[in-house]
Amino acid sequence: MSNSLFYFFAALTLLSAGAVVFLRNAVAAALSFFVSLCCTGVLFVMLDAYLLAFMLILVYAGAVVALFLFIIMLLDMQGGTRKPFTKASMVASAIAGALLLVGVGVFAKHSEFAATAATLPADSSFSTDLKVYGASLFTTYLLPVQVIGFLLLIAMLGVIVLSKRFDGAEDIQ
Amino acid sequence: MNVGLNEYILLSVLLFVIGFFGVLLRKNTLVIYMCLELMLIASTLALVAFSRFNGRMDGNVFVFFILTVAAAEVAVGLAIIVALFRKRLTVQVEELNSLKN
Structure with missing residues (x-):
C-alpha cells in the first residue's frame, strides 16, 4: 500500500516538475509547481517529517507560489505566443542534464553510499x-x-x- | 520489497536534474526561478530521506533552516526581478544582453 503510494506521488512530482519546465504559460507553470510541492509534502509525510511537510505546504505552496503568481500578474509575463525555448538550447540543456545525471550516477556507484542502510532502521528511537x-x-x-x-x-x-x-x-x- | 533510501535518492536526483534542465532551457526569468526552487526542493527531499533512514534528526532540522532561507531568498529574488523589469521592461533573459560584446 505505502509502496504504491510512494510510486504514485513520486511519478506525480516528476510529472508536474516536467510541466513546470515545458509549459509555455507562466501561470500554468506556477500551478504545476504548486502540485509538485504538494506531492513532495506527501513524500515528507511518508518519511515521518510531519512538521516539515506542514511547513512546506504553508511556506512554499502558500506564500512562495502566491508571490510568484502575484509577480507574474504584476509584470504581465504569462508568455503567450512567444516560443519559450529554441531547439538548440533544448539540445544543449538536455546534454547538460544528462551529464549531471551521469556524474551523480557514477558518484553513487563508486562511493560507499550504496552500502549504507537502504531500509528503515529497526530501532524506533527516531521521533519527529x-x-x-x-x-x-x-x-x-x-x-x-x-x-x-x-x-x-x-x-x-x-x-x-x-x-x-x-x-x-x-x-x- | 519496501521502498528504501535508494528510491528516495533517485527521485531527488531526477527532480534536481529536471530543475537544472529547466534553468538552462527556459528564457522567462520567473520560470527559471521556479526551476531553481525545484532544485532546492530536491535537495531537501534528499536530506529528509537521509535523516529518516539514518535515524537522526539533524537532517530534518537542517531542512527547517533551508525552508527559512528559501523564503527569504524568494522574497529578495522576486524584488530583484521586479527592479529589473522596471529598468528594462522585460524579464526574458535573451533580451538582457547588455554585457554581450
Missing part, C-alpha cells in the same frame, strides 16, 4: 515530535537560529531598499 525540534533548535542549533533571524532581517531590509525608487537612477518613468 515538535519537542525534538524545539530541543535541538534551542541547544545544538542555537547559533544557526540566531544567524537565520539576522538573515531574515537583512533580507527584509534588502527588499525594502530594492523596491524603493531612486531619483538619480535611470528608471523608466
Whole structure:
C-alpha cells in the first residue's frame, strides 16, 4: 500500500516538475509547481517529517507560489505566443542534464553510499515530535537560529531598499 | 520489497536534474526561478530521506533552516526581478544582453 503510494506521488512530482519546465504559460507553470510541492509534502509525510511537510505546504505552496503568481500578474509575463525555448538550447540543456545525471550516477556507484542502510532502521528511537525540534533548535542549533533571524532581517531590509525608487537612477518613468 | 533510501535518492536526483534542465532551457526569468526552487526542493527531499533512514534528526532540522532561507531568498529574488523589469521592461533573459560584446 505505502509502496504504491510512494510510486504514485513520486511519478506525480516528476510529472508536474516536467510541466513546470515545458509549459509555455507562466501561470500554468506556477500551478504545476504548486502540485509538485504538494506531492513532495506527501513524500515528507511518508518519511515521518510531519512538521516539515506542514511547513512546506504553508511556506512554499502558500506564500512562495502566491508571490510568484502575484509577480507574474504584476509584470504581465504569462508568455503567450512567444516560443519559450529554441531547439538548440533544448539540445544543449538536455546534454547538460544528462551529464549531471551521469556524474551523480557514477558518484553513487563508486562511493560507499550504496552500502549504507537502504531500509528503515529497526530501532524506533527516531521521533519527529515538535519537542525534538524545539530541543535541538534551542541547544545544538542555537547559533544557526540566531544567524537565520539576522538573515531574515537583512533580507527584509534588502527588499525594502530594492523596491524603493531612486531619483538619480535611470528608471523608466 | 519496501521502498528504501535508494528510491528516495533517485527521485531527488531526477527532480534536481529536471530543475537544472529547466534553468538552462527556459528564457522567462520567473520560470527559471521556479526551476531553481525545484532544485532546492530536491535537495531537501534528499536530506529528509537521509535523516529518516539514518535515524537522526539533524537532517530534518537542517531542512527547517533551508525552508527559512528559501523564503527569504524568494522574497529578495522576486524584488530583484521586479527592479529589473522596471529598468528594462522585460524579464526574458535573451533580451538582457547588455554585457554581450
